[in-house]
Amino acid sequence: MLAQAVLISLSTQKVKKLLVLEGMSCRYFYRFDMNLADRKTQQPPLASLEKLLTLCAPSMARINDIITARMASDVPLIPKLASHLIAAGGKRMRPMLCVVGALAASKGQSAPASVLQLAAAVEFIHSATLLHDDVIDKSDRRRGRDTANALWGNEASVLVGDFLFARAFELMVETNDLAVLGLLSSASARITEGEVKQMTMAGAPDSSLDDYLSMITNKTATLFSAAAESGARVGGADEALSTAMHHYGLHLGMAFQICDDALDYGADPTHLGKNGGDDFHEGKITLPVILAWQGADDVQRAFWKRTLGDNIIQDGDLDKARELLGRHNAIENALSYARAETVSAIQALSVIPDGPVKAALHEAALFAGKRAY
Amino acid sequence: MLAQAVLISLSTQKVKKLLVLEGMSCRYFYRFDMNLADRKTQQPPLASLEKLLTLCAPSMARINDIITARMASDVPLIPKLASHLIAAGGKRMRPMLCVVGALAASKGQSAPASVLQLAAAVEFIHSATLLHDDVIDKSDRRRGRDTANALWGNEASVLVGDFLFARAFELMVETNDLAVLGLLSSASARITEGEVKQMTMAGAPDSSLDDYLSMITNKTATLFSAAAESGARVGGADEALSTAMHHYGLHLGMAFQICDDALDYGADPTHLGKNGGDDFHEGKITLPVILAWQGADDVQRAFWKRTLGDNIIQDGDLDKARELLGRHNAIENALSYARAETVSAIQALSVIPDGPVKAALHEAALFAGKRAY
Numbered sequence: 001m002l003a004q005a006v007l008i009s010l011s012t013q014k015v016k017k018l019l020v021l022e023g024m025s026c027r028y029f030y031r032f033d034m035n036l037a038d039r040k041t042q043q044p045p046l047a048s049l050e051k052l053l054t055l056c057a058p059s060m061a062r063i064n065d066i067i068t069a070r071m072a073s074d075v076p077l078i079p080k081l082a083s084h085l086i087a088a089g090g091k092r093m094r095p096m097l098c099v100v101g102a103l104a105a106s107k108g109q110s111a112p113a114s115v116l117q118l119a120a121a122v123e124f125i126h127s128a129t130l131l132h133d134d135v136i137d138k139s140d141r142r143r144g145r146d147t148a149n150a151l152w153g154n155e156a157s158v159l160v161g162d163f164l165f166a167r168a169f170e171l172m173v174e175t176n177d178l179a180v181l182g183l184l185s186s187a188s189a190r191i192t193e194g195e196v197k198q199m200t201m202a203g204a205p206d207s208s209l210d211d212y213l214s215m216i217t218n219k220t221a222t223l224f225s226a227a228a229e230s231g232a233r234v235g236g237a238d239e240a241l242s243t244a245m246h247h248y249g250l251h252l253g254m255a256f257q258i259c260d261d262a263l264d265y266g267a268d269p270t271h272l273g274k275n276g277g278d279d280f281h282e283g284k285i286t287l288p289v290i291l292a293w294q295g296a297d298d299v300q301r302a303f304w305k306r307t308l309g310d311n312i313i314q315d316g317d318l319d320k321a322r323e324l325l326g327r328h329n330a331i332e333n334a335l336s337y338a339r340a341e342t343v344s345a346i347q348a349l350s351v352i353p354d355g356p357v358k359a360a361l362h363e364a365a366l367f368a369g370k371r372a373y
Numbered sequence: 374m375l376a377q378a379v380l381i382s383l384s385t386q387k388v389k390k391l392l393v394l395e396g397m398s399c400r401y402f403y404r405f406d407m408n409l410a411d412r413k414t415q416q417p418p419l420a421s422l423e424k425l426l427t428l429c430a431p432s433m434a435r436i437n438d439i440i441t442a443r444m445a446s447d448v449p450l451i452p453k454l455a456s457h458l459i460a461a462g463g464k465r466m467r468p469m470l471c472v473v474g475a476l477a478a479s480k481g482q483s484a485p486a487s488v489l490q491l492a493a494a495v496e497f498i499h500s501a502t503l504l505h506d507d508v509i510d511k512s513d514r515r516r517g518r519d520t521a522n523a524l525w526g527n528e529a530s531v532l533v534g535d536f537l538f539a540r541a542f543e544l545m546v547e548t549n550d551l552a553v554l555g556l557l558s559s560a561s562a563r564i565t566e567g568e569v570k571q572m573t574m575a576g577a578p579d580s581s582l583d584d585y586l587s588m589i590t591n592k593t594a595t596l597f598s599a600a601a602e603s604g605a606r607v608g609g610a611d612e613a614l615s616t617a618m619h620h621y622g623l624h625l626g627m628a629f630q631i632c633d634d635a636l637d638y639g640a641d642p643t644h645l646g647k648n649g650g651d652d653f654h655e656g657k658i659t660l661p662v663i664l665a666w667q668g669a670d671d672v673q674r675a676f677w678k679r680t681l682g683d684n685i686i687q688d689g690d691l692d693k694a695r696e697l698l699g700r701h702n703a704i705e706n707a708l709s710y711a712r713a714e715t716v717s718a719i720q721a722l723s724v725i726p727d728g729p730v731k732a733a734l735h736e737a738a739l740f741a742g743k744r745a746y
Contacts, residue, residue, distance in 0.1 A: 075569045132535060136528040155509040158531055159569045162505060162538070166561035169542055173555045181554065182546045188539035196448045196532045 047367040051360035052096055059099040059111045059119070060092060066120040070167050081148050081160045086127055093256070093364075094126050094227040095119035101231025101245045104357045114175040115234050121184070122227045124168035129191055131161035136199070137282055180230040187226035194218025203283045203311065205293045205304040212290055216257040217250070224253030244351045248361060251345035255368035258338040261286035262331050265322055277318045283308045287337060292330040300324055335369075342369035420740040424733035425469055432472045432484045432492070433465060439493040443540050454521050454533045459500055466629070466737075467499050467600040468492035474604025474618045477730045487548040488607050494557070495600045497541035502564055504534035509572070553603040560599035567591025576656045576684065578666045578677040585663055589630040590623070597626030617724045621734060624718035628741035631711040634659035635704050638695055650691045656681045660710060665703040673697055708742075715742035 053060075067086060071079045098119035102111040111119075131148055135157050140150040149157040165188070172181050197215040201207045228249030232242045264279045265288055279286050285308065293304055306312050307321065325331055345365040352358045426433075440459060444452045471492035475484040484492075507520040508527045522530040538561070545554050570588040574580045601622030605615045637652045638661055652659050658681065666677055679685050680694065698704055718738040725731045 073566055073569075075566050075573065077569055077573055078566065129535075132531050135531060154527075155572055156569065158505050158508060159565050159572065161535075162502075163562055163565035163569070165535070165538060166558055166565060169558035170555070170562060173551060173558050176551060178546060178549060178551065182543070185539055185542035185546050189536055189543060192532050192536035192539060193446055193448050193451065196446075196450055196529065196536070199528055199532065200448065200450055 047363065047370050049091065049364055049367050051356070052100060052364045052367075055103065055356060055360045056096045056099045059116060060096065063092075063095050063099070063116050063119045063123070066116060066171075067123060070120060070124070070171060071164075073163070077152070077156060078160055078163055081131075081152050081156055082127065082164060084145070084151065085130060085148055086123070092123065094122045094223055096364075097224060097228040097245075097249055097252075098122050098231035100357060100361060101228045101233075101237070101249075102235025104245060104352055104361075105232050105235035105237035105241060107353075107355075107357075111231070111235065114177070115231055117171045117175050118180065118184075118230055118234055119227075121168040121171035122223065122230075124164040124171065125184070125188055125191075126223060128161040128164040128168070129195070131157045131164070133195070135161075136195070137278070175234060177234055180234055183226050183230050183233075187222045190218040190222045194220070194222070198284065201285045203285075203309045205285055205289050205301075205308045207285045207290060209287075209290055212285065212287055213254075216254060216261075220257040221250045221253030224256070225249035228252075240351050244348050247348035248345050248365075251341045251348060252365055252368045255338045255341035255345065255365070258287055258334060258341065259369060262288055262334040262338065265325055266331060280307070280318055280321055281313060283311050287334040288325050288330040291333050292325050292328045295328045295330075296324070338369045342366060420736065420743050422464065422737055422740050424729070424736045425473060425740075428476065428729060428733045429469045429472045432489060433469065436465075436468050436472070436489050436492045436496070439489060439544075440496060443493060443497070443544060444537075446536070450525070450529060451533055451536055454504075454525050454529055455500065455537060457518070457524065458503060458521055459496070465496065467495045467596055469737075470597060470601040470618075470622055470625075471495050471604035473730060473734060474601045474606075474610070474622075475608025477618060477725055477734075478605050478608035478610035478614060480726075480728075480730075484604070484608065487550070488604055490544045490548050491553065491557075491603055491607055492600075494541040494544035495596065495603075497537040497544065498557070498561055498564075499596060501534040501537040501541070502568070504530045504537070506568070508534075509568070548607060550607055553607055556599050556603050556606075560595045563591040563595045567593070567595070571657065574658045576658075576682045578658055578662050578674070578681045580658045580663060582660075582663055585658065585660055586627075589627060589634075593630040594623045594626030597629070598622035601625075613724050617721050620721035621718050621738075624714045624721060625738055625741045628711045628714035628718060628738070631660055631707060631714065632742055635661055635707040635711065638698055639704060653680070653691055653694055654686060656684050660707040661698050661703040664706050665698050665701045668701045668703075669697070711742045715739060 068083070071082045071086070073079055096119075098115060099111045102115040103109070106112075134147040134149050135154045138149075140147055147157075148160070169181075169185075172184055175181075194215050194217070197211070198219060201211060201215060225246050226249070229242050229246040232245040237245065261279065264276060264286065266276070278284075289304065289308065293301065296304065303317075303320065303324065307317050342365050345368070346362055349358055349361055349365075352361070441456070444455045444459070446452055469492075471488060472484045475488040476482070479485075504521055507522050508530050520530075521533070542554075542558070545557055548554075567588050567590070570584070571592060574584060574588060598619050599622070602615050602619040605618040610618065634652065637649060637659065639649070651657075662677065662681065666674065669677065676690075676693065676697065680690050715738050718741070719735055722731055722734055722738075725734070
């Protein structure tokens with residue numbers, strides 16, 4: 001069997017990891033190049049997005065300009081609130097997928113102007129959902145900062161989310177591509193279906209694995225997929241490449257979401273930029289809980305029902321939840337799902353010829369399942 | 374000067390009103406055909422939407438089918454919540470404007486299928502804004518029923534609003550008309566700009582008339598205008614007719630909003646289907662307040678600052694507000710603005726040949742300023 005070896009380096013952390021993928025299974029080796037002075041800031045090894053960031057950098061600068069220009073409004077609160085969220089950064093994964101989809105189609109030529117518009121639109125859609133999510137989750141921290149709803153109130157966040165969503169459609173209309181408009185409007189509807197599903201699952205730790213997977217497919221993976229595919233299509237990709245980018249984005253999004261959900265129970269809040277244990281306190285049903293529930297006895301199920309179901313949470317319950325997840329190896333098992341999605345994403349790249357675009361997509365897939373290895 | 378005489382009848386109330394429009398001024402005569410048995414349910418005389426309703430009825434039945442079909446989702450809460458709002462009715466003014474725009478273009482032929490899709494999309498956009506408005510205003514009554522947020526919570530209302538907005542764009546994309554997509558996506562962005570403006574004006578009774586007029590133009594009149602114009606364009610109208618429908622919709626929307634705002638201070642709650650005095654309790658700044666503020670002395674301004682500015686409202690304050698508005702004739706003066714908009718709407722109809730379409734639009738304009746006469 002062909003073994004693919006990937007050296008993942010993140011220079012700022014001076015950690016190197018050698019990942020060996022053999023078909024569907026993975027083995028991994030860490031190599032720590034840290035000196036004694038670094039030990040106090042030691043972090044788990046992370047894959048890097050460096051290749052994707054480098055490849056997309058010229059386009060992303062222009063996309064940021066479009067984003068800034070199109071947040072403008074005669075009503076000053078709109079750009080103020082929107083830029084608070086958008087300027088705070090985030091990985092900009094979705095617009096990068098748009099760009100790299102176009103680069104795959106053009107074999108590395110720069111992305112056309114219409115793709116940059118589209119990428120800005122995709123980031124606006126994503127930002128709109130974040131603003132509304134924070135209202136719904138009553139979150140007060142996002143990307144390491146106070147949330148917009150914490151600073152300006154729920155009302156402003158709902159309305160500015162609506163504004164960004166509408167602006168996204170204005171931008172998309174300007175690309176003059178009805179097929180892509182259809183793709184992204186359907187994706188937008190599916191995102192909200194995923195969010196409503198998540199809401200109706202809240203407090204039900206006996207939810208099924210299928211419910212969870214279909215929920216995160218809609219909520220997260222659909223926009224990754226639509227971004228990658230629409231970038232490819234507007235960039236002139238043929239059907240095979242467009243479909244490959246669709247599948248790549250889908251699996252990448254799944255890997256991202258599963259990892260995020262798993263890491264919420266073990267996260268270092270300074271790293272995630274949000275509060276660890278949020279999902280537990282909000283009664284959100286994620287993969288680790290579903291897996292732990294499946295193996296739980298009556299006493300353990302009573303714990304999950306009280307905490308997640310009835311939202312009666314006492315001091316020490318988050319630690320108890322983590323202990324139960326550990327007993328059932330639920331975090332590790334959840335991460336194995338992310339690992340499988342990463343592998344599927346990489347498999348979708350088979351139609352793309354070797355080169356910097358494929359290498360960047362490959363690396364990004366490993367990044368998505370960043371702590372799955 | 375040519376005098377236009379319009380007999381407005383609302384048979385259920387057995388009230389007839391003869392309105393005489395002479396240029397920009399209006400005189401009016403009521404003729405009450407009530408017998409003694411009717412007196413206990415006596416209502417103020419209302420203009421009618423009968424002609425518009427009759428003209429649009431065949432299309433509206435098909436639009437309702439599209440609305441029902443496109444509310445469907447694998448997530449049952451979505452159609453449940455959406456249909457609670459949409460099935461409760463409302464006047465369906467915006468989709469009717471779409472239809473009648475197309476009928477004006479086709480000289481009375483039935484509206485094409487793409488216009489029906491568009492009309493359903495417009496109703497979805499409007500419904501989405503209502504769901505979000507009720508969250509923002511913390512309203513518990515709409516169209517004579519409990520609001521969706523009162524029944525299912527703010528979170529569900531925010532998300533189902535997002536779903537309807539996304540579905541609207543899916544429907545619009547299916548019409549394959551990029552010009553109309555641009556029109557309605559811009560209108561959607563402007564609606565939210567109007568809503569944010571309204572929010573930032575809340576609590577500031579010293580807001581200017583210009584602020585109020587630009588706010589309601591965006592918040593309300595823009596969608597009326599876009600609905601009428603896009604129906605005309607998709608229906609094949611030339612530039613002159615499309616522009617006429619744009620202006621007609623704009624002034625109609627202004628008249629509707631100004632009347633609603635004026636009537637909130639005097640309304641019979643069973644008639645409006647919402648709570649009277651809501652605007653006062655929410656600190657909303659509407660035209661009557663702006664007009665009363667302009668003529669107020671220091672003591673009166675202190676009252677408005679305390680109630681609307683600081684939201685310190687005591688028993689009897691709503692009555693006191695009504696008394697102050699009465700003292701400055703502010704409701705009547707506000708309604709004179711609605712009257713002017715009605716006249717402008719009717720003037721915009723000059724390019725349309727006489728016939729049932731024009732008559733229906735004429736009658737609807739009078740209805741929009743329904744208590745302005």
